[in-house]
Amino acid sequence: MIGNYKIITVTHKSSTIKDIGKFVLPESNGVPLSIRLEKAREQLSISDLLYLPTCNRVMYFFQTEREFEQGFLEEFTRFFYPEWKVGKAIGKFMFYEGEEAIRHLFEVASSVDSLVVGEREIIRQLRESYRKCQEMGIIGDSVRLAMDATVRTAKSVYATTGIGQKPVSIVSLAIKKLLEAGISPTDRVLIVGAGQTNLLVCKFLKKYGFTNVVVFNRSLTKAEEVAAVVAGNALPLSNLAEYDKGFDGMVVCTASTEAIITHELYKQLLKGEKDKKVVVDLAIPNNVAKEVVESFEIDYIEIEGLKKLAEKNLQFRSNEVEKAKLLIEESIIEFKSLYAERLLERAFGDMPKRIKAVKSKAINEVFRKEIDGLDDETRALMERMMDYMEKKCIGIPMKVAKETILP
Numbered sequence: 001m002i003g004n005y006k007i008i009t010v011t012h013k014s015s016t017i018k019d020i021g022k023f024v025l026p027e028s029n030g031v032p033l034s035i036r037l038e039k040a041r042e043q044l045s046i047s048d049l050l051y052l053p054t055c056n057r058v059m060y061f062f063q064t065e066r067e068f069e070q071g072f073l074e075e076f077t078r079f080f081y082p083e084w085k086v087g088k089a090i091g092k093f094m095f096y097e098g099e100e101a102i103r104h105l106f107e108v109a110s111s112v113d114s115l116v117v118g119e120r121e122i123i124r125q126l127r128e129s130y131r132k133c134q135e136m137g138i139i140g141d142s143v144r145l146a147m148d149a150t151v152r153t154a155k156s157v158y159a160t161t162g163i164g165q166k167p168v169s170i171v172s173l174a175i176k177k178l179l180e181a182g183i184s185p186t187d188r189v190l191i192v193g194a195g196q197t198n199l200l201v202c203k204f205l206k207k208y209g210f211t212n213v214v215v216f217n218r219s220l221t222k223a224e225e226v227a228a229v230v231a232g233n234a235l236p237l238s239n240l241a242e243y244d245k246g247f248d249g250m251v252v253c254t255a256s257t258e259a260i261i262t263h264e265l266y267k268q269l270l271k272g273e274k275d276k277k278v279v280v281d282l283a284i285p286n287n288v289a290k291e292v293v294e295s296f297e298i299d300y301i302e303i304e305g306l307k308k309l310a311e312k313n314l315q316f317r318s319n320e321v322e323k324a325k326l327l328i329e330e331s332i333i334e335f336k337s338l339y340a341e342r343l344l345e346r347a348f349g350d351m352p353k354r355i356k357a358v359k360s361k362a363i364n365e366v367f368r369k370e371i372d373g374l375d376d377e378t379r380a381l382m383e384r385m386m387d388y389m390e391k392k393c394i395g396i397p398m399k400v401a402k403e404t405i406l407p
């Protein structure tokens with residue numbers, strides 16, 4: 001049933017970016033994330049599950065026969081967020097089921113629902129989350145089918161509407177703010193983290209001619225790759241505390257759910273300099289500790305503050321969003337018929353085996369005596385006829401079902 005598709009999500013439309021950060025699951029809380037997600041499937045009777053954390057949403061897309069009733073929601077919340085008061089957490093969630101869930105997934109992937117409408121980064125993030133969940137073994141046939149349709153839909157939205165034209169992204173908006181805050185190309189810039197986001201940051205820094213960039217990352221190889229984009233230096237994250245060359249601007253963005261730039265570390269990095277620094281924190285949850293922002297003279301740029309710029313972008317793209325939504329409606333109709341066909345295939349999946357079993361019983365039990373009395377030629381003819389019947393019969397129920405049931 002298409003109604004078994006469900007989404008539980010927290011997004012920038014219903015929550016602050018800070019709150020969204022509180023719903024990002026840590027890689028480990030004593031128990032590795034993969035084990036927790038696998039357990040969730042078992043305990044919550046979920047057949048397949050896709051978990052997607054991004055900078056403006058946390059989404060669980062899954063299949064279950066269970067309804068969205070209070071009992072299920074409470075179990076879900078207690079399982080994933082035991083530290084939250086159940087009612088409070090549930091109050092932050094948005095819920096979608098069946099066709100609505102598919103629509104939401106298509107809109108997310110097509111960037112219609114993004115904070116920065118038209119940014120293509122979301123499709124990369126979705127694919128990456130899908131890959132990780134697949135590696136964890138928690139993706140099943142239904143989510144796979146929906147994901148294929150999602151990627152097709154998003155590609156067609158980007159290709160046939162102007163939603164992604166004049167591309168903007170969280171990163172491009174953040175760089176705009178960084179420059180507006182007075183950071184110039186010769187200033188000292190520290191980059192903390194060398195993931196996809198900071199790779200994009202460095203591409204922008206290169207574009208604006210920055211010449212004094214140092215990239216810190218847990219794994220040095222990745223730091224080197226990202227630093228190379230802007231001809232900067234690379235150092236391991238573990239060396240950050242000893243870094244003594246000071247800085248004017250800093251861009252922090254890792255997938256850590258804990259603050260990386262603590263009060264103590266920030267103070268060391270200042271090296272006694274008193275002028276105002278510009279700190280961009282693109283991580284969700286934030287990677288710069290609250291005390292740093294509260295205690296030091298800082299121009300602090302975070303995703304929450306980029307919302308206004310993002311709204312201007314939405315006005316520019318509103319016509320394209322309408323076009324994208326029409327396309328998405330067409331894709332939903334297509335998907336519903338595809339899904340119904342898949343359900344039939346599953347239902348009739350063991351039909352060949354069953355027909356073979358009937359044939360075998362007829363030959364080896366029911367008509368055995370009569371067959372034993374036949375000469376070789378007659379027996380061979382009979383077997384050929386049985387094989388022919390078997391082949392022809394296998395397709396009949398599926399064909400009739402498709403003709404009578406499918407839309």
Ligand SMILES: NC(=O)c1ccc[n+]([C@@H]2O[C@H](COP(=O)([O-])OP(=O)(O)OC[C@H]3O[C@@H](n4cnc5c(N)ncnc54)[C@H](OP(=O)(O)O)[C@@H]3O)[C@@H](O)[C@H]2O)c1
Binds near residue numbers: 053054170194237256
């Ligand atoms: N992609 C976007 O458009 C976008 C935009 C705004 C904000 N964000 C946010 O940015 C953050 C990172 O996203 P991403 O796409 O850049 O991630 P990514 O490509 O997966 O890279 C993750 C980065 O975080 C580092 N890292 C992970 N766990 C860490 C830990 N415990 N301590 C220190 N470093 C750690 C990794 O270091 P190693 O290389 O050593 O593993 C790597 O540099 C997320 O919070 C995301 O929501 C993303």
